[in-house]
Amino acid sequence: MDEVPMIQLLNPEGERVSNSEYESSLTPSEILGLYRDMAIIRRLCNEATSLQRQGQLALWAPVQGQEAAQIGAGHALAANDFSFPSYREHGIAWKRGVPPLDWLRLFRGVTMGGWDPVKYRHSNPTIVIGNQALNAVGYAMGIQRDAADEAVMTFFGDGGSSQGDIHEACVFAGVFNAPVVFFIQNNHWAISEPTIRQTRIPLFHRASGYGFPGVRVDGNDVLAVYEVTKRALDNARSGNGPSLIEAFTYRMGAHTTSDDPTRYRLEAELETWRLRDPLERVKSYLVRSHNEQQSTFDDIAAEADQMALDLREGLLSLPDPAPLSMFDHVYAEPHPFIEAGRRELIDLGFGGDA
Amino acid sequence: MTTENLTMAKAINEGLRGAMEKDSKVMLIGEDIGKLGGVFRVTDGLQKDFGELRVVDAPLAESGIVGAAVGLAMRGYRPVCEIQFDGFVYPAFDQIVSQVAKQHARSGGVYKMALVIRIPFEGGIGAIEHHSESPESYFAHTAGLRVYSPTNAYDAYWMIQEAIASDDPVIFCEPKSRYWEKAEVDRETPARPATEAQIRRAGSDVTVVTYGASVKTCLRAAQAAEGEGRQLEVIDLRSISPVDYPTLAASVEKTGRVIVVSEAPPVASVAGDIAATLSEMCFYSLRAPIVRVSGYHVPYPPSRIEEEYLPNVDRILDAVDRVMEFES
Numbered sequence: 001m002d003e004v005p006m007i008q009l010l011n012p013e014g015e016r017v018s019n020s021e022y023e024s025s026l027t028p029s030e031i032l033g034l035y036r037d038m039a040i041i042r043r044l045c046n047e048a049t050s051l052q053r054q055g056q057l058a059l060w061a062p063v064q065g066q067e068a069a070q071i072g073a074g075h076a077l078a079a080n081d082f083s084f085p086s087y088r089e090h091g092i093a094w095k096r097g098v099p100p101l102d103w104l105r106l107f108r109g110v111t112m113g114g115w116d117p118v119k120y121r122h123s124n125p126t127i128v129i130g131n132q133a134l135n136a137v138g139y140a141m142g143i144q145r146d147a148a149d150e151a152v153m154t155f156f157g158d159g160g161s162s163q164g165d166i167h168e169a170c171v172f173a174g175v176f177n178a179p180v181v182f183f184i185q186n187n188h189w190a191i192s193e194p195t196i197r198q199t200r201i202p203l204f205h206r207a208s209g210y211g212f213p214g215v216r217v218d219g220n221d222v223l224a225v226y227e228v229t230k231r232a233l234d235n236a237r238s239g240n241g242p243s244l245i246e247a248f249t250y251r252m253g254a255h256t257t258s259d260d261p262t263r264y265r266l267e268a269e270l271e272t273w274r275l276r277d278p279l280e281r282v283k284s285y286l287v288r289s290h291n292e293q294q295s296t297f298d299d300i301a302a303e304a305d306q307m308a309l310d311l312r313e314g315l316l317s318l319p320d321p322a323p324l325s326m327f328d329h330v331y332a333e334p335h336p337f338i339e340a341g342r343r344e345l346i347d348l349g350f351g352g353d354a
Numbered sequence: 355m356t357t358e359n360l361t362m363a364k365a366i367n368e369g370l371r372g373a374m375e376k377d378s379k380v381m382l383i384g385e386d387i388g389k390l391g392g393v394f395r396v397t398d399g400l401q402k403d404f405g406e407l408r409v410v411d412a413p414l415a416e417s418g419i420v421g422a423a424v425g426l427a428m429r430g431y432r433p434v435c436e437i438q439f440d441g442f443v444y445p446a447f448d449q450i451v452s453q454v455a456k457q458h459a460r461s462g463g464v465y466k467m468a469l470v471i472r473i474p475f476e477g478g479i480g481a482i483e484h485h486s487e488s489p490e491s492y493f494a495h496t497a498g499l500r501v502y503s504p505t506n507a508y509d510a511y512w513m514i515q516e517a518i519a520s521d522d523p524v525i526f527c528e529p530k531s532r533y534w535e536k537a538e539v540d541r542e543t544p545a546r547p548a549t550e551a552q553i554r555r556a557g558s559d560v561t562v563v564t565y566g567a568s569v570k571t572c573l574r575a576a577q578a579a580e581g582e583g584r585q586l587e588v589i590d591l592r593s594i595s596p597v598d599y600p601t602l603a604a605s606v607e608k609t610g611r612v613i614v615v616s617e618a619p620p621v622a623s624v625a626g627d628i629a630a631t632l633s634e635m636c637f638y639s640l641r642a643p644i645v646r647v648s649g650y651h652v653p654y655p656p657s658r659i660e661e662e663y664l665p666n667v668d669r670i671l672d673a674v675d676r677v678m679e680f681e682s
Contacts, residue, residue: 058480058657109657112483127484128442129414162413164445190414192390198413264389323662326655337621341650348669350662 004202006216006248009223012276014284022227028290034075034222035282036300038067041091042279043304044100047311048107052257056315057107061088065220065252068278069185071095072225073247076233077153080121084136084154087125088185092155096122100307101314110321130156130163133182137169140178140236151236153181153229159190161206162198170244174210179236181229182207182244185219187251192264204246212242219249220278250276323350356542363533365507366396366472368541369514370434374404377432380518383410383419384436384472393438394474394533416446420471424453427469432518440475441484447492454523455498467498467523470514475503476567476617478531478664480657487654488566488618493525494595494627501594502548503527505569507537509592512545527594529567551598553605557585560674561605563628564615565591568665572615575670584674594624602628603635610641611677615665620648642680645673 009024011017016024026034045063052060063070070091077083077095085092093103093115102115106125113124126132136154143150160166161184173180184203188195199206207214217228225247232243250273254261286292327342345351360368374380382397388411391398401409412419416437423433437443443450450471457465477486493501500522504510510528517524546552554569555576564572569590576586587605591597606612612632614625629644647665655663 059482106482109480109482109660111656112653127482128444130445159414162415162418164415164417190385191393192386192388193411193414197411258393263391320658321656323659326650326652326659326663330652335651337651341652345650345662348672 004216006218007224007228008218008221009227010221010281010285012220012281014281014288016285016289019224022224022231024223024227026223026226028286028292031223031282032286032292032296034071034226035279035286036303037071037075037091037094038222038279038282039300040304040307041071041094042067043301043308044311045090047308048104049253049257051104051312051315052107057104057257058109059107060257061107061255062251062253062257063088063090065250065273065278066185066187067091068222069219069225069247069249072222073153073155073183073229073245075226076229078151078233078237080148080150081233082121082123082139082150082152084123084132084139084152085125086129086132086156086160087127088157089125089155093120093122096120098122100311101318104311104315105318108315108318110318130160130165132156133166133169134172137172137176137178137180140173140180140242141176143179144176149237151179151181151233153183153233155183155185157184157190158186158188158195158198158203159193160184161203170206170210170242173242174212177239177241179239180242181232181236182242183229184244184246185249186246187249189251189255189261189265191255191259202246204244207244212244214244214246216246216248219247220276220281222278222282249278357538357540359536360507360511360539361534361536362504362507362510362528363394363396365511365537365539366514366528367398367400368539369511370397370400371403372511373434373515373518374400374408377518379430380432380434381408381410381426382434382436383412383423385412385414385419385438387411387436392436394530396472396528396533397436416442417449420446420449420454423469423471424449424457424467427467428457428465432468432470434470434472434518437471437473439485440473440487440489443471443473443489446471450493450499450525451496455496458522459498466521468521470517470524470526472514472526472528474530474533475527476529476531477654477660478567478617480660482657483654486657486660488616488649490525490527490594491618491623494624495622498523499595500524501527502592503529503566503594504592505529505532505566505590506535508539509545511539511541513548513592516548527566531567532570535570549593549596549598551592551601552590553587553601554590555586555588557587557609559585559609560587560611560613560677561602561609562586562588562613562615562670563591563602564588565594565624566616568615568617571665571667572670575667575674578667578671579674584678586674597628597631599631599635602632606632606636607639610639612640612644613647613670613673613677614644615647615670617649617664619651620646621651623648642677645676647673
């Protein structure tokens with residue numbers, strides 16, 4: 001399945017390659033901007049991992065290796081579009097403007113969400129695998145009814161592709177011609193299970209069974225991911241219906257900080273993918289083809305370091321929620337069971353002045 | 355020497371191994387249960403020893419896991435499904451309540467739904483959303499299912515084997531916060547049948563009915579209450595459906611006071627049903643209303659405030675005060 005051709009505009013050596021269907025529309029400074037995005041989320045993600053190791057987060061789901069897939073896709077989203085992530089889409093959250101500290105709240109155990117999904121037009125993380133795709137399709141059906149110039153993109157992985165919810169989401173999207181893009185990050189591993197445990201055919205081939213186009217893109221090539229996603233979203237917005245993108249990428253780190261990949265995968269495989277690193281190829285390209293100076297990259301690294309420091313400080317000063325907050329927002333309207341629970345907790349001495 | 359000091363996780367592992375050695379129809383299916391040995395390592399080493407046909411790493415699809423287990427059971431296999439975390443069982447809910455629970459009745463007893471669905475359940479481990487839930491009431495509510503929950507390694511070793519040998523489907527709820535607690539496991543003397551509740555501590559003042567992770571909490575509360583001169587009788591249900599009411603009623607007739615403790619939210623819950631049933635059975639013995647100590651009617655909260663959500667010693671003792679001080 002690895003031999004199937006995929007859309008690529010920048011090869012692992014950082015050389016531009018031509019493609020008969022797509023060409024890059026990005027200027028060198030835009031490409032540098034995408035490099036900066038990727039460098040920042042990699043740095044912030046590493047900071048989050050060490051915060052977890054230091055007991056400051058309950059858990060963390062690293063994004064390392066998938067930066068191009070997420071930054072390329074996130075860059076293609078228009079301001080009015082809406083995105084539905086799983087729990088690893090820190091790069092999409094970044095592109096939607098969600099403050100990095102908000103990505104961490106869920107993993108620190110101070111909230112179940114983390115941010116205002118409507119403000120950022122980016123839904124809260126979905127941990128139950130695949131659920132969000134159906135919600136994304138429903139949102140897209142609303143866009144159709146409003147005749148709005150918007151599209152929806154939803155994210156899941158090779159593991160998620162096995163869920164019944166994903167199948168139903170694709171059926172609905174196809175039947176109703178909903179303006180939605182299914183963005184699969186095939187990162188090769190669903191915790192310990194390789195992609196062959198989820199599918200016998202390349203995942204993008206599944207789209208044809210639902211009656212809409214599917215494409216495989218080099219998920220470590222930010223230029224290609226951006227162009228492929230942009231076209232898919234444009235198609236959705238202009239009434240041409242859903243499509244599926246399989247971004248062929250790799251989970252360089254563990255599934256989460258609770259996972260130990262050495263139990264099930266080989267170092268040699270990791271090494272192969274290190275050579276396809278999504279950041280290095282952009283850097284090589286900018287240096288070789290646009291004479292970008294090392295100082296530019298140093299500045300970005302310094303900026304990312306500072307953001308990591310800010311993230312750490314912000315996290316450490318994040319207060320625990322008040323116990324009574326567990327009763328907030330369970331219902332939109334007054335509810336006697338909630339009032340009873342609240343009174344009980346107050347009687348037990350957890351109420352403060354409430 | 356037939357006893358060994360094992361964690362509950364290891365005891366279940368050994369119980370699964372025993373069942374697989376005894377009966378070649380026993381097989382396991384779940385996510386990451388093969389090479390990884392499950393996220394809690396409960397199936398560690400079993401794929402290596404029994405092969406990929408008997409320990410199946412399933413595609414990431416819970417409805418698929420349980421639905422396929424139904425078909426395997428129709429052909430005479432005894433599948434043991436692993437649901438990775440409590441909050442991930444709901445994609446399989448339809449298969450569980452519509453097929454697992456009903457196939458035996460629908461087929462006039464022809465299909466034996468001799469399968470087990472293992473679910474690490476309850477909270478207290480500082481986890482993120484969907485990893486700390488108590489879904490047992492949904493299953494106890496569903497006719498056709500048995501619901502068992504071991505609370506120590508010895509029981510776990512025997513109860514998992516009993517569940518697998520049962521011709522009825524068993525939802526096997528494993529209190530994950532107790533996975534790493536050790537106990538002596540006697541491999542020659544079987545534990546009592548799962549359907550018998552067990553008095554973990556005898557007492558004369560208050561009957562404390564509980565199950566899952568709360569058993570340990572209740573025992574700590576009983577110890578604290580003893581300091582105040584109050585004797586709590588702590589009963590571990592072991593089987594949540596059916597409930598061993600004769601054992602419960604005998605205790606209530608002695609104490610006249612009951613509290614029911616579990617992590618699950620209280621509305622339409624196992625704890626509520628036990629309170630109602632004991633009120634019917636023991637009305638003339640009761641000296642105070644039956645009190646529940648449970649989670650609240652809210653989604654399981656963020657882990658930083660889960661301690662305030664979970665039944666703890668203080669809340670149990672508070673309930674003890676209320677039933678002891680009640681005057682009619």
